[in-house]
Amino acid sequence: MSVLQFGVELYYLVMALVLFFLTLRREPKAAADHRLAFTLSALGLVVALLCLTQQGELFFRSYRVDLFSQIFKLALALGLFLVLAISRSLPSIAERNHAEFYLFLTTCTIGMMMLVSSVELLTIYVSLELSSYSLYILVPLRRGDDIDVEAGIKYLFFGAVSSCFMLFGLSYIFGATHSTYLTDILARMPELVASPIGVVGLILAMAGFFFKLSIFPFHFWAPDVYQGGAHQVVTFIATASKAAAVALLIRLAVLGAQYGYHFTQILVFLSIISMTLGNLVAIIQKDFKRMLAYSSIAHAGYVLIGVLTLQETGLASSIYYALAYLVMNFTVFMVLTQVAQDGRDLKIAELAGLYHRSPLLSMSLILGIFALAGVPPSIGFTGKLFLFTSAMNQGYFWLVLIGAVNGTLSLYFYLRVVYAAYFVEAKLPPIQLSPPMRALNYALCATILYFGVAPNSIMELARAAVRAVL
Template identity: 35%
Template sequence: MLMLIMRHELLLVLITVILLLVELVLPAHRKQKIILPSLILFGAVMILGFLPGPAGTLFGGMYSTTPLTLLMKNLLTIGMFIVLLQSVDWLKKEENKEKISEFILLLLTTLIGMEYMLSSGDFLMFYLGLELATIPLAALAAFERFKEKSAEAGVKLIFTSALSSGILLYGISMIYGTVGTLYFDEVINGINGAPLQILAFIFFFSGMAFKISIVPFHLWTADVYEGAPINITSYLSVISKGAAVMIFTILLYTVFSKVTIMWKDVIYVTSILTMTIGNLFALRQRNLKRFLAFSSIAQAGFIFLGIIGQSQLGMTTVMYFVLVYIFSNLGAFGVVSVISNRTGKETIDDYDGLYRTNPLLSLTMMLALFSLAGIPPIAGFFGKFFLFTAAAKQGLYILVLIAVLNTIISLYYYLLVVKAMFLNRSDRPIAYFKSDGYSRLGLALCVAGMIIIGIYSPVYEFINRFTFGIY
């Protein structure tokens, strides 16, 4: 019964093995048949994850779950399910037919890595989870073997992530040197702000900043997001980044909680830089994938506003924002992915007059962009509002002011896309097409999520119950 604590990971490992075996016996020309079973299996895992179950520690403290980490895992599984739904159409294309199962298996592996990372109780487990989550992603970014852009994205992702994990490890080794243990529970007591620990934290922060794409370390993001297959891009920008943000927040609030003086200023400055530079670069992008890449960099800056809140409120707002961000960003990427699959068009100018030909898609895109920008009735507004509240509670009014100004800048470029879809006229708009059922289901889930989370306040209360006692 002890193994029930690890149920999320074990179930995922189980379906990975099952799919691996199914893949072995499937004849080469019927590889498509694996899509539906894997969706059903994964959906079952997603639902099973929500069932109540025990939380606790295993393996002498190396692995530990709390209700909060279980909730985080559930959020990630929902996001992953939507990504899987959105990628079916792309997987059925002629050039991907022979490697469908590889895509699904690698994606599941990264999710296993993220879940182990989230419930790590030890720096070793944390590192292993992180690597299990990044190495297969590099292979996925280079998935379209015959496209130069995809190969380039793979190179950029694997090299930057390898360098960043090297820097992260150097920081961890210094923490080990000063504390003498790697278990989080014991590290907490040993951290006292000694000079070597401050240096260690800077290395650690830089390594994590690469993964979350915080500004001085963000340059890989736009290139990788543009070159990678679009479903991998949405996975990178939502699930991978979300998991990194979650574990980073947990580590700051637990392991480094006694030395907030050590990280408060760093978070303050990088938050401002990330918001501002992400927004300013997003202004000049014409390619939608690059545009969304810079917008997701800016969103990471907003998340830091919640982290600096340093309280239960901070944790709740970060979780709530990540939940909202999963649905809104996946909605935006879902529309871009459907259109890119059908027509191959990816720039903002191609979207001129989209409303006249594909009204439903344009409405979904509009909702998603409004949610990202933070326009009231939709969930994104409340996400940002709570983040600002968390920062304002600490008296950081200047930071909040800068964040509000940045929201206005971001509103401008999100509205540019909406304007292109609704107001601009085009001689050759994207012709009407009927997207496949899986994408429709994925987009419907996103829209429902954005609206329900926005107007149904118990969601916030629900998350708030789990974050009790984290700080």
């Protein structure tokens, strides 16, 4: 075993330790702390890139490092980096808590990185809880009105109950297969699917990831947490933690790849409900973050379409879509944090006149929103195209039809945002952007367009990653 195989996680552990010492300071130095955290996360991105081709098994085979896990670790490192990039001013979190905000973001990243590498049930459980607990603390950190603590409480108890379901399911899987290693479970899969206890176990075990991904029936927390949490925290939940959940869902779904007819039926059902419910309820939302929460429920449904094909192409499209979702959702949230610079909640109507206040931000917004809605030539469109084609090839005609109808439905509320930003006049002062923020805007716009037109490099990477798992 070489240290490099565990390099990314070790790096972030050290980073968490450094940040922990920052939290111990009596007098907070917000600007210096942010510079340090930001630099460390940029270095982490480099480390994750260096470790991209690592392979191996660690800790008594319970931890597998392969291309699949390393791609997601890179995505998570990117997510942390981007979130820290937009948290230079953190108006909604008290200054003495800034260092803690960085610390818990980092521990959450470590948890999710371990999650995408775990191939043993107990390891999965512990790393899932590590990432969840950090988020439970981050959500109520917001200062001001009481809604933050309320959102925190709801998040915590929904999370705790769904992880109880998951743990109960894992115990049944352990009982049916006598092992906690995914490879051993895979070998005993026919017995597992044949016995009722095994099927119940598998379905319950999925609950934990459905919660993370906010798939029906574990979606109730999303709107409240999105509205109640600080913008930067919500950005992290909406981007990085979704990617990690998709990763683990793929690892688990692969288990049922050869046998799972009933299993897929359940996923089809959940996917349809999540899409439809998310899109329909999003239409009536007035709060921007709440709308994005329902849109995230719908997008979780789209990702499921790729997962339930249980084929190389479908799973690769899911990975592509998860990465694309990270970028496009981040773009929208970045605009949100820049428009609401005092950290208040933003109504959709308050985006009025954004085109005049800051043309660059409105361009990022329109690209991000169009990508979420799936308008060509953005990554969102390409991702949806891949997902729907792979499901079509597997004969899920009705699923694709419902998905496409949902895509059209969702245009309505996405276009309302664009309408507010471009066609409604408002007498508000222009928004000043710092030069690094301008650069970030241009980079995100370029990414959305470039990988939408030329998705092959990412898609090849995703396929290679899936082959490492299947």
